[in-house]
Amino acid sequence: MFEITNINKGFVTKAGIPTIALNNVSLKLPNKGLIFILGKSGSGKSTLLNLLGGLDQYDSGNIAINKHSTQALKQNDLDNYRNGVVGFIFQEFNLMESMNVYDNIALANELQGQKPDSQLIYDLLKEMDLLGYEGRKINELSGGQKQRIAIARALVKNPEIILADEPTGNLDSKTSEQIFNILQNLSKDKLVVVVSHDAESAFKYGNRVIEFKDGQILEDLTKDENAVKTKKPKFTKGQVLNEEMIKQIQDQAKNAHKEGFVPTQEVLLEEQPVTFKNVSSQLPLKKAFKMGASAFKSKKVLLVFSALIVVFSSILFRDILRLGLNMKEFYLEDRIEQEIKFRKKYNHQKYANLEELKEKVKEEVNINWPEIKNRLKKQIKYLIIFLAVMLLISFMMIYMYFNASIKLKKKEVGSLRALGARGSTVSKIFLSEGFIYATIINILIFAFDIIMGFSFGFVYIYDLTKGQYWLFLGAGYLFAYVLTFLSIILPIYTLSRKKPIDVIANR
Incomplete structure (x- = not known):
């Protein structure tokens, strides 16, 4: 799906300070799977997501989407790509307060110049456990309900890629688990890329976890179902622990959630270019x-x-x-x-x-x-x-x-x-x-x-x-x-x- 080669992206802060958001990043992302991008604020993870979704443009390097280079694409071309291929999910939901639930979901179809598929919308509402909410105003919904509406809106146009920026950042743990289960299920047929601070959930639900630091990839791990689990050290009651033993216990506790993950090796992409879906936006x-x-x-x-x-x-x-x-x-x-x-x-x-x-x-x-x-x-x-x-x-x-x-x-x-x-x-x-x-x-x-x-x-x-x-x-x-x-x-x-x-x- 994505082939990212030597991408660089910088910007100037409001204080006038030049900042490097991404520094010579190279990466391949397949056609399906749930991929988490971790990192602290300012690490470059959200910048990468914005570049993948065509919300922003890189300074140098190249991002190829299904073997099609985006170097020469103008902003209008990127908008058309996003309209046709990408489903976005945000931390702040980004729903239209002036519209009801049904109209919010239908908007994604209308922007593609299509007549909203009422049956599909009702099916999605049922799948999100929100059937009967179609006439509700957005301000009448809880945070979890809003996020599920945002997911339904992303899915109604049948996107090839789902990009989620901190989708559970404003939700409680129970609702977050529900959202991650939905995304995990979607990733069986689509590429789902999630930016998150939640390392525990990333390794619990993700097929692959990429961690960023200072605009570069710090670690890239992939789940290996055949990986041999690390044996836990055994200690006898009353045993005196030396420094090495204490360090071993600390390392194991620190990396417990990484159990079953190994460094990412080769990522296979489509050999032949796939038709680049380019849908010009329309608004009735x-x-x-x-x-x-x-x-x-x-x-x-x-x-x-x-x-x-x-x-x-x-x-x-x-x-x-x-x-x-x-x-x-x-x-x-x-x-x-x-x-x-x-x-x-x-x-x-x-x-x-x-x-x-x-x-x-x-x-x-x-x-x-x-x-x-x-x-x-x-x-x-x-x-x-x-x-x-x-x-x-x-x-x-x-x-x-x-x-x-x-x-x-x-x-x-x-x-x-x-x-x-x-x-x-x-x-x-x-x-x-x-x-x-x-x-x-x-x-x-x-x-x-x-x-x-x-x-x-x-x-x-x-x-x-x-x-x-x-x-x-x-x-x-x-x-x-x-x-x-x-x-x-x-x-x-x-x-x-x-x-x-x-x-x-x-x-």
């Missing part, structure tokens, strides 16, 4: 919209504040557009309205006939139009400057809103990337959220138009031609969508370009 639009809409529940204050500012900017844009489309008629309509108000206020009887009044005002405007036009142009310039300021504020508010949304969804995004979703697939969630956000803005603008229309009349559109009217209406509503998507494109692009491990680790 309905699910993307549902995940995008769920974000609105947790940012209500920021949503209202940013929406009001964007609504104001949109209305201001429309007013400037209308003034630019029909400046003279706009001014004439405004002057007539002012004249009517003035005469009503002072009960002025001259030009009481409305048509006569309009003709008189129109005549005055025509005579003074060059001067009025210059004055209006100056006003438009000031309005455009004000609009530019409001656009900048709106841009920043939308940017802040979606940055907050991305941070809130980092865990879910990390889970999707771990399952095999490409950056572009994850972007659909936030683009859907952006569409919903802009639609809310336009609904508010429409409500404003209706209120203003019934309160003051719809005279503001009477002076427009049919073509100008549709341009005014279309541009006004389109404005909110354009502004929203221009504001969110940068944070979404930045997120989509990140390596999966950086998203999962919240770097």
Whole structure:
């Protein structure tokens, strides 16, 4: 399955210190079996698992998967490989809190562009002793139940490889035993690689145990059913123990769990290349919209504040557009309205006939139009400057809103990337959220138009031609969508370009 040759991987810590995670590691892993990778924190074991799963990329060396080199693969190719071949199980479960149990498991199929197999999902739930839990929310489950759901999600797409990072780290001993029994059973037909601190369980359940220290392999042992058991030293009652005897007892106690394991010799791999399974990730639009809409529940204050500012900017844009489309008629309509108000206020009887009044005002405007036009142009310039300021504020508010949304969804995004979703697939969630956000803005603008229309009349559109009217209406509503998507494109692009491990680790 895996042929790892002289792999090196380093990174720089937050403190700016260069660190070597893996140092010239070479290793072969077969097509099936339960392999444990042990080591203290920082030994390189999790880094190796991330490289095997395509969550991260190595600096030098090569990892061949079924005889196919991954040296030239880009991140999108690694995402496709993970989506098609790998089932990931994490210590923190990485389940979608916004989905129920059934939808969490079905998500693995949907990312492959397949219709979820309901019968298979129910069979897996039965196998995990969770039948009847399919409608439950994730926060209603215990740690052990969550981990079994994560295993079912990994299995539903029939992966060739299962990679488990500390799968029992947050579980009690009884539940841990249950999880290891499941993984041991799966390893009869698949390769299961488990990163763990638990040496006792590793030697109890594993076919092979590899221990790492300082980025290198310290020990590589394989279970040998025919190995001759070490004879225990016998001592008589009252016998005085010398230093050699004490050391012998200590060594035996220290290595008791390694009984039946011998140094790993040759690991046989497939002679001929196996077809490299490459499945591009997909996310149904309905699910993307549902995940995008769920974000609105947790940012209500920021949503209202940013929406009001964007609504104001949109209305201001429309007013400037209308003034630019029909400046003279706009001014004439405004002057007539002012004249009517003035005469009503002072009960002025001259030009009481409305048509006569309009003709008189129109005549005055025509005579003074060059001067009025210059004055209006100056006003438009000031309005455009004000609009530019409001656009900048709106841009920043939308940017802040979606940055907050991305941070809130980092865990879910990390889970999707771990399952095999490409950056572009994850972007659909936030683009859907952006569409919903802009639609809310336009609904508010429409409500404003209706209120203003019934309160003051719809005279503001009477002076427009049919073509100008549709341009005014279309541009006004389109404005909110354009502004929203221009504001969110940068944070979404930045997120989509990140390596999966950086998203999962919240770097």
